[in-house]
Amino acid sequence: MTGAARALARCDELGRISARQDALxxxxxxxxxxxxxxxxxxxxxxxxxxxxxxxxxxxxxxREGARPSLPALVLGSHLDTVPDAGRYDxxxxxxLAIEVADRLRHESLPFAIEVVxxxxxxxxxxxxxxxxxxxxxGGLEPGxxxxxxxxxxxxxxxxxxFGLDPGRVGEAARRPEELVGYLEVHIEQGPELLDAGxxxxxxxxxxxxxxxxxxxxxxxxxxxxxxxxxRRDALVGAAEIVVAVERIAKATGTVATxxxxxxxxxxxNVVPGRALLSLxxxxxxxxxxxxxxxxxxxxxxxxxxxxxLGWHLEERYRADAVVCDPALTAAVAAGVAAATGQEPPxxxxxxxxxxxAVAAVTGIxxxxxxxxxxxxxxxxxxxxxxxxxxxALDAFEAAVRxxxxxxx
Amino acid sequence: MTGAARALARCDELGRISARQDALxxxxxxxxxxxxxxxxxxxxxxxxxxxxxxxxxxxxxxREGARPSLPALVLGSHLDTVPDAGRYDxxxxxxLAIEVADRLRHESLPFAIEVVxxxxxxxxxxxxxxxxxxxxxGGLEPGxxxxxxxxxxxxxxxxxxFGLDPGRVGEAARRPEELVGYLEVHIEQGPELLDAGxxxxxxxxxxxxxxxxxxxxxxxxxxxxxxxxxRRDALVGAAEIVVAVERIAKATGTVATxxxxxxxxxxxNVVPGRALLSLxxxxxxxxxxxxxxxxxxxxxxxxxxxxxLGWHLEERYRADAVVCDPALTAAVAAGVAAATGQEPPxxxxxxxxxxxAVAAVTGIxxxxxxxxxxxxxxxxxxxxxxxxxxxALDAFEAAVRxxxxxxx
Numbered sequence: 011m012t013g014a015a016r017a018l019a020r021c022d023e024l025g026r027i028s029a030r031q032d033a034l035x036x037x038x039x040x041x042x043x044x045x046x047x048x049x050x051x052x053x054x055x056x057x058x059x060x061x062x063x064x065x066x067x068x069x070x071x072x073r074e075g076a077r078p079s080l081p082a083l084v085l086g087s088h089l090d091t092v093p094d095a096g097r098y099d100x101x102x103x104x105x106l107a108i109e110v111a112d113r114l115r116h117e118s119l120p121f122a123i124e125v126v127x128x129x130x131x132x133x134x135x136x137x138x139x140x141x142x143x144x145x146x147x148g149g150l151e152p153g154x155x156x157x158x159x160x161x162x163x164x165x166x167x168x169x170x171x172f173g174l175d176p177g178r179v180g181e182a183a184r185r186p187e188e189l190v191g192y193l194e195v196h197i198e199q200g201p202e203l204l205d206a207g208x209x210x211x212x213x214x215x216x217x218x219x220x221x222x223x224x225x226x227x228x229x230x231x232x233x234x235x236x237x238x239x240x241r242r243d244a245l246v247g248a249a250e251i252v253v254a255v256e257r258i259a260k261a262t263g264t265v266a267t268x269x270x271x272x273x274x275x276x277x278x279n280v281v282p283g284r285a286l287l288s289l290x291x292x293x294x295x296x297x298x299x300x301x302x303x304x305x306x307x308x309x310x311x312x313x314x315x316x317x318x319l320g321w322h323l324e325e326r327y328r329a330d331a332v333v334c335d336p337a338l339t340a341a342v343a344a345g346v347a348a349a350t351g352q353e354p355p356x357x358x359x360x361x362x363x364x365x366x367a368v369a370a371v372t373g374i375x376x377x378x379x380x381x382x383x384x385x386x387x388x389x390x391x392x393x394x395x396x397x398x399x400x401x402a403l404d405a406f407e408a409a410v411r412x413x414x415x416x417x418x
Numbered sequence: 419m420t421g422a423a424r425a426l427a428r429c430d431e432l433g434r435i436s437a438r439q440d441a442l443x444x445x446x447x448x449x450x451x452x453x454x455x456x457x458x459x460x461x462x463x464x465x466x467x468x469x470x471x472x473x474x475x476x477x478x479x480x481r482e483g484a485r486p487s488l489p490a491l492v493l494g495s496h497l498d499t500v501p502d503a504g505r506y507d508x509x510x511x512x513x514l515a516i517e518v519a520d521r522l523r524h525e526s527l528p529f530a531i532e533v534v535x536x537x538x539x540x541x542x543x544x545x546x547x548x549x550x551x552x553x554x555x556g557g558l559e560p561g562x563x564x565x566x567x568x569x570x571x572x573x574x575x576x577x578x579x580f581g582l583d584p585g586r587v588g589e590a591a592r593r594p595e596e597l598v599g600y601l602e603v604h605i606e607q608g609p610e611l612l613d614a615g616x617x618x619x620x621x622x623x624x625x626x627x628x629x630x631x632x633x634x635x636x637x638x639x640x641x642x643x644x645x646x647x648x649r650r651d652a653l654v655g656a657a658e659i660v661v662a663v664e665r666i667a668k669a670t671g672t673v674a675t676x677x678x679x680x681x682x683x684x685x686x687n688v689v690p691g692r693a694l695l696s697l698x699x700x701x702x703x704x705x706x707x708x709x710x711x712x713x714x715x716x717x718x719x720x721x722x723x724x725x726x727l728g729w730h731l732e733e734r735y736r737a738d739a740v741v742c743d744p745a746l747t748a749a750v751a752a753g754v755a756a757a758t759g760q761e762p763p764x765x766x767x768x769x770x771x772x773x774x775a776v777a778a779v780t781g782i783x784x785x786x787x788x789x790x791x792x793x794x795x796x797x798x799x800x801x802x803x804x805x806x807x808x809x810a811l812d813a814f815e816a817a818v819r820x821x822x823x824x825x826x
Contacts, residue, residue, distance in 0.1 A: 200643040200645065201643075235609075240613070245660060265642070265646070267688075267689055271680070276677065278698055360640075
């Protein structure tokens with residue numbers, strides 16, 4: 011059995027460890043978490059790793075480098091799922107990390123290898139995401155242990171029931187000097203590689219995002235009585251803004267979406283006096299995101315001025331980009347080139363990943379594997395191709411070897 | 419006291435006959451209807467008219483022409499109101515018709531003069547409009563007597579309580595050969611004369627209208643995962659259609675309004691898979707209306723094809739234009755020219771009027787009087803200028819004299 015075939019068989023096996031018969035759902039500190047953790051720990055031991063559960067519930071397997079206590083190159087992803095999940099989001103990265111550790115078990119490396127199966131990347135049970143990787147990076151928010159699930163069980167109580175000490179979660183935090191960097195393989199969760207006909211991509215950053223509420227104000231009037239010279243139609247202004255949002259996002263290489271819109275008062279025969287819209291902007295870098303927002307704001311201001319409309323934009327959410335480490339990214343790119351014979355495309359990740367949290371304690375590098383099925387994810391329809399998974403495994407191994415050679 | 423001053427004082431007097439202390443509301447077959455009817459009947463008698471209540475509740479005053487039983491030129495408007503109404507919508511046309519009859523009381527005319535105060539133009543109490551004028555024109559819909567008000571009182575019961583026989587409402591219908599035509603003075607209910615700095619306008623037609631539900635279908639997708647090449651964003655397509663609606667309406671001299679819009683599924687971070695819109699189109703003529711609708715449909719079809727979106731348009735309402743009679747309109751225009759020394763502007767009425775119903779039995783002509791206060795109507799803020807009312811009265815009288823001369 012090839013490493014890729016074994017990795018996919020292990021994804022299938024993990025995919026059967028679910029809280030539901032009809033769908034895959036495996037949440038933080040649940041009985042299924044414990045079951046999956048035990049299975050993964052066994053695979054780690056088979057790969058020659060010494061393993062322990064950290065105080066936050068992350069499963070860690072380690073093999074020392076050429077000397078004991080060298081800093082560790084961390085390979086991993088997450089073991090928890092969304093409700094009605096696919097089998098590859100997270101799990102593929104963990105099982106491939108185990109395969110890489112297995113392939114390198116007889117090598118003498120200038121760093122330790124650690125494989126991490128993070129818990130609670132998705133935040134399905136307690137509402138907020140990245141519990142495991144934030145704890146690993148020493149960035150767990152105060153009060154996070156007091157969050158509770160739909161049944162009113164707090165994280166604190168759930169940790170105890172899982173056999174962990176809530177007072178010791180802080181001890182999951184790693185120090186920067188213990189770490190060389192973090193590498194993660196993940197399915198793309200989008201169709202870009204599928205469209206490009208390429209199996210793998212190097213991730214340049216995890217997206218910068220901002221969200222806004224937009225308001226356009228005009229004057230409501232009777233659709234019969236109001237001639238055009240008198241109209242201040244908030245919806246026509248808003249429509250011009252929706253069109254401008256798309257144009258500006260394309261021009262700036264970002265993506266921007268208006269997902270909600272409402273016209274008030276909303277009568278069939280009333281010229282709208284007010285329009286309310288949402289705006290979601292995502293970009294590879296903070297500057298690109300902020301440039302797109304600035305241009306959208308300026309265009310909307312101009313559209314509204316020309317139509318004698320009022321304009322207001324209110325920020326609701328902001329996440330800065332996490333830029334991947336140049337040296338780790340170069341190693342990943344070289345690994346992909348070695349495995350596929352081609353320079354890989356570079357994508358930015360529009361979804362969040364454990365690396366966003368891990369970047370607070372060490373540099374990160376990421377490799378995306380092509381999704382089948384139109385790029386669908388967070389769905390039982392998630393698919394990957396075994397050939398692609400084989401290339402990902404080869405590229406991942408080559409990247410680690412290159413980092414070893416650079417440090418050796 | 420001038421005729422204009424007396425007409426305005428009478429509007430004030432009618433404005434005090436209301437079901438509410440704090441606002442003007444006078445509905446079909448109500449006690450206030452009876453009170454206003456009695457007052458108007460008195461004014462008709464003072465103007466030398468013989469008066470009766472017709473079987474539908476319309477107040478009619480008549481003076482014979484040079485010989486008994488000549489066909490009648492009908493002058494009028496309505497006496498009922500919307501809730502929280504102004505004092506001039508309808509009433510001004512009735513009191514000016516009485517003034518014209520008074521001015522002509524000693525003339526020998528080649529037609530009888532009838533002044534009509536129609537009931538229930540607005541449809542406030544029983545939900546459907548133009549009860550009085552439809553009955554007058556013989557076009558009352560079957561089943562109309564079974565409609566009921568908010569208290570469950572049917573039109574039938576209300577007619578009886580008012581002292582009218584529901585079985586005889588059909589006798590309100592007039593025969594075409596009894597009538598010369600119908601002339602109505604009405605406030606504009608819009609700002610066009612105010613903006614043009616002109617006191618009076620000739621009405622060319624009562625608007626043609628159509629209403630539609632529009633549906634744009636694309637594909638919902640995650641705002642993060644979906645690159646532009648993959649997006650089929652129903653809302654961006656809908657926004658282009660909203661902008662096109664305005665452009666096409668202006669180009670075709672019509673007015674078109676999107677008053678409602680909804681994006682589905684409506685998540686802040688979801689590319690809309692479906693957009694639902696309303697469309698209201700009004701035009702002077704049916705052909706203009708239908709051309710605008712055709713061009714909007716074609717533009718939307720093109721927009722949606724370019725974006726790989728589905729497009730569906732479903733008609734919800736249609737009213738054909740009622741075009742004013744050329745000879746009556748020429749008489750009104752000549753009357754305005756005589757009164758003001760200027761050729762009047764021609765407007766089409768975007769609101770409905772009794773003339774829409776009366777046109778089924780005889781030709782109609784209409785004169786608009788400038789509204790003050792930004793053209794507001796259906797509001798206690800309705801205003802007219804006494805000077806404008808004087809010009810309207812002179813123009814109305816001159817129009818009737820001109821028709822008499824033409825027939826004489």
